[in-house]
Amino acid sequence: MSFLRTFHNIVTDQTLKFEDKVQSLLTFGLKVFELDIAIISKIQQQNYSVKYVACLNNELAAGADFPLGNTYCVHTLKADKALSFHHAGNSEIATHPCYQGFQLESYIGAPIKVDGQIFGTVNFSAAKISQPFTQQHIDYIELFAQWLGAEFARRQSTYQLEQNNQTLTKLEQAAHIGTWQLDFTNNQLEWSAQTKIIQEVEPDYQPQLDSALAFYTEGSSRDTIQQAVEKAMSTGEDWDLELEITTAKNKHIWIATQGSAEFENGNCVRLFGTIQDITDAVELKNMLAQQKEAAELMLSERSKLFAKISHELRNPLNGIVGMLNAAMTEQEPQALKQQLTIALRSSDILLSIINEVLDYSKISHGELKLEPSHFILKDVFNDLTNLFTSVCANKSIQLNSNLNIAEDSAVYFDSTRLSQIVSNLLSNAIKFTEQGAVTLAVNATKAQNSSEYVDLTIEVSDTGIGMQPDTLKALFKPFNQGASNITQKYGGTGLGLSIVKELVEMMNGQVSVSSEYGHGSSFKVVLQLPVGKIQIDAAVTELEDANAEMDVSNLNVLVVDDNEINRIVMTSCLSQFNIDADIAIDGQDAVEKCRIENYDLIFMDCMMPIMDGWQATQVLRSEKLVADATVIAALTANTSEADQLKCEQAGMNLFITKPVQNAAIKNALANAIKANTA
Structure with a gap:
């Protein structure tokens, strides 16, 4: 059989793998050349590596490395063509290291090139002297080298393509991007694996054009993609859209879809593009839009x-x-x-x-905290009734009060905020009532579900202007007072009712309203309050009873404030009680004055330069510059619990908020008298 026929039969045998074909060709070459060793090498720089080998006595294995200069192949590469020696010892390479080391007499080899670059060589050799090699031998080894070069190039391209496909698949998965194409020559629609994942179909799912469009949410999304496809097929215009689809598992997601058309002879033969799951991005965009x-x-x-x-x-x-x-x-x-x-x-x-x-x-800002205390429940509503009776009288309207509360009913609650709720409701009712009456109805009974709680129902109704339905819907929103003409006529910030709602909800209660335009409104608050204990401080009661007649002129008082107007206000107020107070312009000044003078009562501003009120108080207490009985009253515009706690920790006895009322000053004086007589 001829060389070419055998070579053809081996390389075209589809049952053989590439490695099997190589080994068959090497073995066949040994027979053709009647030599002992067949090698396919890979050459990198000056390294000669045996990639494939066939030996009659298995004296050489694949993977062996040699310096390129120690092999006959260095001459083959230099010649850049097939080269042969049948008696090396009698040739110009007799001094070559390969001959000196291995005594190889016979050699025939050819360079293997991949894309024009040297890959390695294919060569056959033996220690014996052979017959001179013919042109047919040269043709065979060159054909063998060319086939190897073509196969290595194809395998390299295939490997690179597989790597690219793997990379593309990973990128598709990472970016949630799938690909698709619609071939009109065979009406075949193909989806990539990632496209199928996005659509939540099985891996073997075969999409059809009609069923693919059905994934798009019926309505604007489906109409939009159909119009885009038709336009691309007729004009070649690409599309880039964000649409909503419903997956095979009935999940609603958002996708970005891009598409292009391919034409031949003026006819659209293919549509292709990408699809990307952008649900997170769309939700983020919507969230940002809502935040904006x-x-x-x-x-x-x-x-x-x-x-x-x-x-x-x-x-x-x-x-x-x-x-x-x-x-x-x-x-x-x-x-x-x-x-x-x-x-x-x-x-x-x-x-x-x-x-x-x-x-x-x-x-x-979530900074308002409830401050519960024990108190007689009815006292709060009696005080409010007395306060607002005169307010109603000034408007020539009547305040009706119906308090169904036991005289000894005590609760543990925030009396200030409870009073604020009712006060806001009464103020609101009186403001919008020009004639008739405002009614306060309160009912307090032991809770049915627990004897440790009191069920409290508060109703404030009026015969005022009433409200229209639109006003009722936004009633508890801040700054809302209904129509502009109402705001202009009655004034106010519109915060009262919104504060009522927030406070009631903080108390785990409910507030509701009913109204008829032109006939008045009715507000109802329902709360459940913990039962409290009646605590009466006899000493304080006696002191309060004696306040009107108490003599405080002998008290030694110091006013500490960096603001001149505030000092004048305080000293003027104290002069009403026949007190000639000393003044200090900051905390350091106060400390120095206390080193010289003994004071019964100190009104201490908190925010001051050089030394603030807290620091000054700590110095006064720690260095014993004031007596233990000395009352230090904080003067501050800050009213939070944290500020009050800071004042207590500094050593202050009282907490007075600005602007200072006479009642607060009177209370401070009474405490000073009590402390000095204890």
Whole structure:
């Protein structure tokens, strides 16, 4: 059989693997050349590595390495073609290391090239002298080398393609991107593995065009993709869309789909593109859009707050400033008293607005805490009834009170915040009632589910202007007072009812409202309060009873404040009690004065330069510069629990918030007397 026929039969045998074909060709070559060793080498730089080998006596194994210069192949590479020696000892390579070391007399080899670059060699050799090699031998080994080069190139391309496919698959999985193509020559639609994962179908699922479109959510998404496909087929325009689909497992997700068309002779023969799961990105985008909308709403609400508060603050400030300016030149005592009364009333309104804003700020930031204490429940509502009876009388309306509360019913609750809820509801009812009556109905009974709780129901109703349905829907939102004409007529911040709602919810209660436009409104609050204990401090009671007649002129008082106006206000208030107080301009000044003088009562501002009130108090207490009985009252505009605790830890006895009321000063004086007489 001819060389070419045998070679052809081996390389075209589809039952043989590449390695088997190589070994068969090497073995066949040994017979053809009548030699002992057949090698396919791989050459990298100056290293000669045996990749495949066939030996009659198995004296050489694949993987062996030699210096390239010690092999006859160095001459083959230099010649860049097939080269042969049948008697090396009688040739120009007789001095070559390969001959000197192995006495190889016969050699025929050819370079193997892959994409024009040297890969290695295929060569045959033996220690015996052979017959001279013919041109047919040269042709065979060159054909063998060319086939090897082509196979190595193909295998290398196949390997690279497989690597690329693996990389592409990994990228598809990592980015949730799948590919697809629709071949119109055979109407075959193909989905990549990742596309099938995104669509939640089985790996062997065979998509069809109609069923593929059915995955797109019916309506805008499906209509949009159909229009994009039709446009691409007619005009060649690509698409890049974000659409919603419903997967095979009925899961709603968002995808980014890109597509392109391929044309031949003016006809669309193929559509292809990608699909990517972007559900997380869309949800993030929607969340950011919602956050942006919320931020813009918050900015809008803040602008409303500033505008509203600015307007509401200016009204009482106008009353204070205007009446005080008028009082400066007023000579008639009765008129002067009236002007000062209006100024004080305006200051009360101003303080009320400020307190509302501060409460709303605390509630918004989760800083408002309930401070429970034991108290007689009915006392709170008696005080409120007495307070608002005169308010109603000033508007010529009647306050009806129906208090179904046991005289000795004590609860453990935050009396201040409970009073604030009812006060806000009564103030709101009185504000919007021009004639008729406001009714406060309270019912307190032992809870049915536990004897340790009291069920409290509070109803505040009026015969006022009432509310329309739209107003009721947004009633408890801050800054809301209904129609603009209502706001303009009645004023107010619109925070009162929103604070009521927040407080009631903090108390695990419920608040509801019913109203008929033009016929009044009714608010109902339902709370459950823990049963408390009646605690009466006899000493305090006696002291309070004696407050009106107490003599405090002998008390030695120090006022510490860095603000000159605040010092003047405090000393003026104290002068009403025949007290000529000393003053200190900061904490350090106060410490120095206490080294010289003994004080019974110190009004200590907290925020001061050089040394603040907390530091000064700690020094006074730690260095015994004041007596243990000395009462130190904190003066501060901060009202949080943390601020009160800080004052207590510094050694302060009382906590007085600015602006300071006469009642607070009187209480501080009473405590000082009590401490000094104990």
